[in-house]
Amino acid sequence: GDSVTQMEGPVTLSEEACLTINCTYTATGYPSLFWYVQYPGEGLQLLLKATKADDKGSNKGFEATYRKETTSFHLEKGSVQVSDSAVYFCALSGRNTDKLIFGTGTRLQVFP
Amino acid sequence: GAGVSQSPRYKVTKRGQDVALRCDPISGHVSLYWYRQALGQGPEFLTYFNYEAQQDKSGLPNDRFSAERPEGSISTLTIQRTEQRDSAMYRCASSLGSRRTSNTGELFFGEGSRLTVL
Numbered sequence: 001g002d003s004v005t006q007m008e009g010p011v012t013l014s015e016e017a018c019l020t021i022n023c024t025y026t027a028t029g030y031p032s033l034f035w036y037v038q039y040p041g042e043g044l045q046l047l048l049k050a051t052k053a054d055d056k057g058s059n060k061g062f063e064a065t066y067r068k069e070t071t072s073f074h075l076e077k078g079s080v081q082v083s084d085s086a087v088y089f090c091a092l093s094g095r096n097t098d099k100l101i102f103g104t105g106t107r108l109q110v111f112p
Numbered sequence: 113g114a115g116v117s118q119s120p121r122y123k124v125t126k127r128g129q130d131v132a133l134r135c136d137p138i139s140g141h142v143s144l145y146w147y148r149q150a151l152g153q154g155p156e157f158l159t160y161f162n163y164e165a166q167q168d169k170s171g172l173p174n175d176r177f178s179a180e181r182p183e184g185s186i187s188t189l190t191i192q193r194t195e196q197r198d199s200a201m202y203r204c205a206s207s208l209g210s211r212r213t214s215n216t217g218e219l220f221f222g223e224g225s226r227l228t229v230l
Contacts, residue, residue, distance in 0.1 A: 004154075043116070043203070043221040044155070089154050098143055098207050099168065100219060102154030 002027040006090045006103035013080055013110050021075040021106045023064075023090035031092040033057075033066050033073040034100065038087045047075075047088070080110045114138070116222035118204050124228045125194055133189045133225045135204030142209030144187050145219060146179055149201040161187060162209055194229045201226050 048057030
């Protein structure tokens, strides 16, 4: 069945460092891909998405590119802030459903 | 309210008791989803509804778990004869559910109901 694999955390960075969180997927057909973020004490919220190959999703300085050839959707940010500290979830949905399949999440800790 | 509302936020119960978790989705959202999230894991799909119809219940772990959405709005997830392994965060999400828009896959999550079974 469809699945998502993302790098284990925690990822610990200093402020202004570069971030990459790896995500790869297994799916039949052409899924849509997402990054959701969970800030401390809050529910999950959509960070960015891409619905077809080579699309780039971006939001709040974060980017991820849908790479069909490598079945990947890595999350990147050039300069992280303390306020980016959260848990990040990679997810996919099939073509005919909004049902999401999530990865296990990666905790990001950014220190001043 | 403007967002997805879940209640109770915290529930502690003894093994063998039944629990009911409630979800009030965003007004006008067609689709409603239930997920379970264990500590340190990603959300795991349980079931979802379009309007009042349960479209997929393949994620419900066993027949102690059931869900309903009788009027196509508020939903209840019921766990009968709870066991310690049922302890988790239960998350509800809703979406517009329209295939005509670009909102594919954007689920709006509530803050969750944390269940502890003693």
